Amino acid sequence: MDAILLGAGVGMGLVLIVFGLWPARPPLLTAIANIYRTPSAPASRRRRIEEALASPLTRFGLPRRATMADLAVCERDPIAYLGSLAGLAVMALLAPAATVAVMNLMGAGIALTVPIWLGVALAAVAVWITEASLKGKAEQRRLLMRHTLAALLDIVPPALAAGAGVEQALMDSTRISSGWAARRIRHALATARTTRTPLWQALGDLGRETGVVQLEQLAATLQLASGEGTRIRAALTQRGHALSERLAAELEARAESASERMSIPLMLLTSVFLLFLIYPGIAGLQP
Template identity: 35%
Template sequence: MTMILLAGAVVGVGVLLLGVMLSTQRVNPAAALARLDAERSRARREQLVNSSAGVSTLAGESASMRRLGGQLRGSLEGIGLDLGSIRRDLSLLGRTLEGHLATTVLCALGGFLMPVVLAAILSFADVGFSLPASAVLGLFLALIFGLIPTLTARSSAADRRRDFRHVVGSFLDLVAMNLSGGRGVPEALQAASSLSDGWAMVRIRDTLLTARLHGVTPWAALGELGDEVGVDELRDLAAALALVAEDGAKVRESLSARAGSLRRRELAEVEGKAGQRSQSMLVAQLVLCVGFLLFLVYPALIGVLDQS
């Protein structure tokens, strides 16, 4: 019975894939043109920004995984699902959206097949484990395993984004000092970004270099980098520097004030996290005290109960 069900499932999947391959989809010319424009703008932005990631975005990703991820991305964007947040997190980590989607699907498929294969093996060993129960368990594990790559990427991106904001605060001070020394905006940006070899400063420096090679203004490139990695401080810096270049505004004091407010906000966040950890330690100490008191009271309580 189990082999019949498995054979029917395989045949059903084959018929479904054949129907998908043979089905002809009508293409709306306006939608296709809008999709082409979106692809061009995204390709330009990724060429301008992701070339400065410091790591290869294609590392560990085969061509088949990228092709599968590209089809999934097209399908998700076709139904109107917004992937902007996870795209920013992956860009900050130096990974592609296509590779992430393919990894998510493979993890979910592995989670689904684990109990199903186990049930099939146990059925041959005459151990009672129903196939419907394994399928339900497989769906649950597929959901859990499919969420693991996204949750891991968001956690890692949050840490890197916090480090990036710290670097942006120092970068603002350096740009303000170079502007006060009489340098122009491009020279101030290049000089400020060349004083450190940290991964965030290297990404800023490579973004500025790529912008110069592509004929893009450096403040526009910084704004696109801020949009790509989800760092609002870079977008604010780009807007302020655009005022300097276009209107001749004096924003040296404004940049220093922005850097100071950014550092104060980081200090407040650190103090808040320290307070939360102190509360957690206090709760743990209270739990230990309660356990110790129960350990002391338990023998006397047992003795009283035995005498009664």
């Protein structure tokens, strides 16, 4: 068994070395674009390490589309994320074997089979925890984006009724707002104004990039109601009410879930307390 695991490790190492020494050829369009691209500053040592660790993973199609959306909403670099993920997995994989090797040098005589499997389990757990942490942070940011969007939709219809245009009303509402979500929406609107693209297209791109469906729905509403001020105002008002009701229902569901999670420790504590009360009586009945 040790020989099979050792052979698998050596084979994986040889495959990674071959991929590193003879990388795949880039597409022709990418090669031509690199010729005319402005030279960038030399990468730092940390960046080169991250790229080296992430290169084998990118060839397998990582990160996935859902992970890319989570990275976009968290404003994290995919290469840096893959590099840190690979480094963490390698350290978790090698930590048990290295510990056993040191103990064997001291005369313990422990077989390497268990540490290898333990390292594989630790690496899987490390990857799962990293992915879960990223997903949790991304969901928190999406919730913040939805709350910010609901607040903006409460401000925009009165501005439209006062005679402002859709673009001006949206820009003014984002200027008086603060936070990450308002900044991203403001940047998308400013980019649309600079590039002279429709507002709904910029908001739709932002929604697809970050995974916030409500932005895509707002973009579809603006596209369908474009050109009619009264219709746009009514559509935005309806969209804001629907989003606010959904957020209220979501917050209520979160509160109920938190209450249920809080009741579990109380039930365990009550069970232990009852056990302590009952135990003296049961012990006294024994001969």
